Amino acid sequence: xxxxxxxxxxxxxxxxxxxxxxxxxxxxxxxxxxxxxxxxxxxxxxxxxxxxxxxxxxxxxxxxxxxxxxxxxxxxxxxxxxxxxxxxxxxxxxxxxxxxxxxxxxxxxxxxxxxxxxxxxxxxxxxxxxxxxxxxxxxxxxxxxxxxxxxxxxxxxxxxxxxxxxxxxxxxxxxxxxxxxxxxxxxxxxxxxxxxxxxxxxxxxxxxxxxxxxxxxxxxxxxxxxxxxxxxxxxxxxxxxxxxxxxxxxxxxxxxxxxxxxxxxxxxxxxxxxxxxxxxxxxxxxxxxxxxxxxxxxxxxxxxxxxxxxxxxxxxxxxxxxxxxxxxxxxxxxxxxxxxxxxxxxxxxxxxxxxxxxxxxxxxxxxxxxxxxxxxxxxxxxxxxxxxxxxxxxxxxxxxxxxxxxxxxxxxxxxxxxxxxxxxxxxxxxxxxxxxxxxxxxxxxxxxxxxxxxxxxxxxxxxxxxxxxxxxxxxxxxxxxxxxxxxxxxxxxxxxxxxxxxxxxxxxxxxxxxxxxxxxxxxxxxxxxxxxxxxxxxxxxxxxxxxxxxxxxxxxxxxxxxxxxxxxxxxxxxxxxxxxxxxxxxxxxxxxxxxxxxxxxxxxxxxxxxxxxxxxxxxxxxxxxxxxxxxxxxxxxxxxxxxxxxxxxxxxxxxxxxxxxxxxxxxxxxxxxxxxxxxxxxxxxxxxxxxxxxxxxxxxxxxxxxxxxxxxxxxxxxxxxxxxxxxxxxxxxxxxxxxxxxxxxxxxxxxxxxxxxxxxxxxxxxxxxxxxxxxxxxxxxxxxxxxxxxxxxxxxxxxxxxxxxxxxxxxxxxxx
Ligand SMILES: *Cc1c(COP(=O)(O)O)cnc(C)c1O
Numbered sequence: 125x126x127x128x129x130x131x132x133x134x135x136x137x138x139x140x141x142x143x144x145x146x147x148x149x150x151x152x153x154x155x156x157x158x159x160x161x162x163x164x165x166x167x168x169x170x171x172x173x174x175x176x177x178x179x180x181x182x183x184x185x186x187x188x189x190x191x192x193x194x195x196x197x198x199x200x201x202x203x204x205x206x207x208x209x210x211x212x213x214x215x216x217x218x219x220x221x222x223x224x225x226x227x228x229x230x231x232x233x234x235x236x237x238x239x240x241x242x243x244x245x246x247x248x249x250x251x252x253x254x255x256x257x258x259x260x261x262x263x264x265x266x267x268x269x270x271x272x273x274x275x276x277x278x279x280x281x282x283x284x285x286x287x288x289x290x291x292x293x294x295x296x297x298x299x300x301x302x303x304x305x306x307x308x309x310x311x312x313x314x315x316x317x318x319x320x321x322x323x324x325x326x327x328x329x330x331x332x333x334x335x336x337x338x339x340x341x342x343x344x345x346x347x348x349x350x351x352x353x354x355x356x357x358x359x360x361x362x363x364x365x366x367x368x369x370x371x372x373x374x375x376x377x378x379x380x381x382x383x384x385x386x387x388x389x390x391x392x393x394x395x396x397x398x399x400x401x402x403x404x405x406x407x408x409x410x411x412x413x414x415x416x417x418x419x420x421x422x423x424x425x426x427x428x429x430x431x432x433x434x435x436x437x438x439x440x441x442x443x444x445x446x447x448x449x450x451x452x453x454x455x456x457x458x459x460x461x462x463x464x465x466x467x468x469x470x471x472x473x474x475x476x477x478x479x480x481x482x483x484x485x486x487x488x489x490x491x492x493x494x495x496x497x498x499x500x501x502x503x504x505x506x507x508x509x510x511x512x513x514x515x516x517x518x519x520x521x522x523x524x525x526x527x528x529x530x531x532x533x534x535x536x537x538x539x540x541x542x543x544x545x546x547x548x549x550x551x552x553x554x555x556x557x558x559x560x561x562x563x564x565x566x567x568x569x570x571x572x573x574x575x576x577x578x579x580x581x582x583x584x585x586x587x588x589x590x591x592x593x594x595x596x597x598x599x600x601x602x603x604x605x606x607x608x609x610x611x612x613x614x615x616x617x618x619x620x621x622x623x624x625x626x627x628x629x630x631x632x633x634x635x636x637x638x639x640x641x642x643x644x645x646x647x648x649x650x651x652x653x654x655x656x657x658x659x660x661x662x663x664x665x666x667x668x669x670x671x672x673x674x675x676x677x678x679x680x681x682x683x684x685x686x687x688x689x690x691x692x693x694x695x696x697x698x699x700x701x702x703x704x705x706x707x708x709x710x711x712x713x714x715x716x717x718x719x720x721x722x723x724x725x726x727x728x729x730x731x732x733x734x735x736x737x738x739x740x741x742x743x744x745x746x747x748x749x750x751x752x753x754x755x756x757x758x759x760x761x762x763x764x765x766x767x768x769x770x771x772x773x774x775x776x777x778x779x780x781x782x783x784x785x786x787x788x789x790x791x792x793x794x795x796x797x798x799x800x801x802x803x804x805x806x807x808x809x810x811x812x813x814x815x816x817x818x819x820x821x822x823x824x825x826x827x828x829x830x831x832x833x834x835x836x837x838x839x840x841x842x843x844x845x846x847x848x849x850x851x852x853x854x855x856x857x858x859x860x861x862x863x864x865x866x867x868x869x870x871x872x873x874x875x876x877x878x879x880x881x882x883x884x885x886x887x888x889x890x891x892x893x894x895x896x897x898x899x900x901x902x903x904x905x906x907x908x909x910x911x912x913x914x915x916x917x918x919x920x921x922x923x924x925x926x927x928x929x930x931x932x933x934x935x936x937x938x939x940x
Contacts, residue, residue: 136181136940138220144227147174159231165301167233168241171224172211172304178218179345182937183354189937190269194431196440196932198263198270199424201454202447203416204253204396205260205274205357207344208759210305211242212603217347244760245303245344246280246296247359249396249717250679251785252486254759255564256447258785259925261596262918264348264355265623267934268926271427273420275412276342276359281396284717284756289733289860293720306359308342313363315339316418318411322507330464331507337389338363339419349598350623352937360419362392401721410496410504417454421461435468439479443930446483446558449494449550455481455557456511464507474518482929483554483561484591486782488568488576489683495547498540512539512548519556523583536579555580555587560929562591565783565804567824589928592804593783594921597625600789605767607647608793612910615640626914631907641903648770648794648906655768665740665752671709672896675790676773677757677765680718680725683780687728687866688878689714689773692889693735693751694850700745708893711750713765715757727866729753734859762786767793770906771892774799775885777876779824781805788916794906796895798888800881804916812912816905820888821881830877837874840882847882
């Protein structure tokens with residue numbers, strides 16, 4: 125992008141007059157209307173463009189600075205991004221929020237009403253996608269040149285509705301009204317091949333694909349906070365060739381046949397994680413992965429060649445971070461480009477490839493490690509299979525030379541799993557093709573090296589490192605919780621903490637200050653009123669702003685143990701019916717999506733709604749206990765729930781959660797955690813202090829031991845009357861008939877040790893309730909949580925990646 129001449133350019137001023145002129149002008153020229161006849165949608169779109177234009181100017185200067193500096197760039201490859209709404213973020217990052225509010229007010233419109241038209245792009249699923257967004261935010265804030273690559277899903281994951289207590293998936297057509305934050309770049313379309321065969325031409329192997337799909341990029345701007353840098357996230361959308369529509373079929377009345385080829389191509393970017401229960405779905409997922417990788421690597425190479433000509437410096441100028449294994453095909457794809465297309469020799473290409481890639485692993489669950497059947501892989505990507513085999517050969521030769529004669533080790537380390545069917549192990553491919561492999565919390569990185577990837581850690585210990593996740597304080601404190609942000613800035617004397625989160629430590633001295641505590645509680649209460657208004661409109665349930673707000677919000681998975689929380693709720697209900705003083709007044713908020721094919725947790729959602737219905741209708745506990753399931757958890761919903769939370773449920777079975785970032789967001793907003801020794805909970809507890817954290821449950825080592833031993837959940841249920849009563853309540857049908865399957869998983873294997881941790885969990889909850897009864901004590905705990913969360917800033921995470929893996933220098937962008 126060339127920098128246009130400053131003086132001739134409009135749309136960069138931040139005065140009210142300039143802002144108003146641009147807003148009205150955008151309304152006129154972009155929407156073809158005037159303030160008098162504009163709809164709210166017109167005003168929203170014009171406002172968005174007005175704000176966006178201010179970032180475009182920074183983006184132009186950023187691109188110029190990057191071109192001149194020719195720095196090492198960070199390319200982040202991720203199947204998911206959960207960017208959140210853009211309007212308020214971009215107003216704040218351009219410093220135009222107040223101006224916009226005033227200008228709109230002068231025009232007779234409220235910014236808050238207009239801001240509600242902003243739609244969150246539905247491009248992600250959970251923590252992994254939000255991490256990607258937080259890292260991009262922190263990268264731009266640190267002035268590090270970076271591009272995020274992803275897929276522009278038309279319909280995202282799904283919009284969750286609750287019908288008769290059950291999750292129903294609806295298409296999430298997030299761009300239905302137009303998405304003003306996106307810049308389509310039709311002229312940069314890139315062809316992606318699939319299927320076909322490999323031919324040998326003058327001694328070189330070359331892939332001749334049979335089918336071609338076009339990748340059409342659009343980008344969204346990723347501004348840094350308090351800096352001029354604006355990076356981009358580049359999203360690919362699948363398009364058929366303009367010839368693909370079959371006019372002859374259409375003319376003959378065969379309209380479905382006419383669009384068949386168009387649909388086959390465009391299905392690739394329809395939804396995130398298409399159901400993989402059919403062959404069609406599995407193939408589509410693999411196609412998506414290759415589509416992302418092929419388009420993105422082409423773009424990365426193009427960018428490299430804009431500034432360099434010599435392949436030997438490629439890895440010095442390029443680091444590609446693989447966000448989990450979804451983009452691991454980038455390893456053989458880069459090899460294919462270098463060897464087949466650019467005709468480098470294999471060893472040189474392999475050395476460049478390894479130095480370029482780094483891999484972040486996000487799981488410990490062996491069942492979550494992705495593999496692809498060789499047969500499918502071969503059909504879709506025949507040349508890549510050859511390359512994977514060749515990489516594997518070199519790799520296994522190295523293993524053999526280091527550990528001669530250890531056939532078992534070679535089998536375990538191979539990129540190919542042989543039994544029961546031949547499959548490609550994507551995590552192994554990612555490890556072998558990368559110079560750095562990281563876990564996302566201390567415990568996770570240790571367990572990765574000791575269990576899941578132990579053989580690789582023995583082979584290449586120097587590749588393994590930890591980078592604990594973090595969250596953006598801009599997004600999750602200033603944007604989500606403006607009241608608390610204002611109070612903090614007032615007490616700390618400025619907003620420096622927004623880019624130096626350790627400054628929050630200054631609040632610790634105020635933890636016992638009764639006037640500060642009072643204001644802290646006012647903020648929390650106001651946030652609860654906001655949440656209550658939303659919950660009432662969305663579900664009809666009325667929340668008490670003075671009750672303890674106890675939140676379990678995250679994707680549904682058995683290991684995250686929503687069911688443990690629910691057993692607690694059922695027990696509380698029983699206790700409160702006998703003794704109204706048995707607990708503090710409490711609101712329990714559940715939110716989260718279940719994977720459409722994950723039947724067991726969809727049943728838990730139903731059970732939660734069944735329990736909520738009974739509890740909320742029971743006059744015996746009115747005003748003491750309220751349970752709500754808030755549908756369609758996403759970043760926008762998180763921004764509403766997190767600031768209102770008093771108690772943060774982080775109760776996964778120890779050894780299962782890689783890190784968690786919900787735990788960090790909630791603590792940052794003054795929620796006290798009840799949690800297990802899992803993921804980043806451990807580091808969180810170390811920092812906020814054991815006195816400000818309610819710990820319970822088995823640790824990872826103990827959980828592994830119980831699992832290996834003769835664990836009998838039935839005996840635990842038999843010897844704990846309250847637990848037995850809770851299970852009996854589920855069994856007797858009062859929350860809806862037929863939850864026998866849920867009981868069976870608990871009383872059968874109880875894979876996630878829910879019953880083993882039940883009693884300890886209830887004790888921890890009783891301790892939390894006791895602390896809540898003493899507002900001064902609770903508020904001090906809450907303040908200390910916020911005060912000691914500095915470590916969990918995504919800025920620190922990015923600094924760790926930079927120092928330990930990327931070695932990329934900042935490139936400051938000069939102001940205009
Ligand atoms: C932070 C976040 C997550 C991750 O939550 P965990 O508790 O770490 O699993 C998931 N979804 C959304 C919308 C988030 O903002």
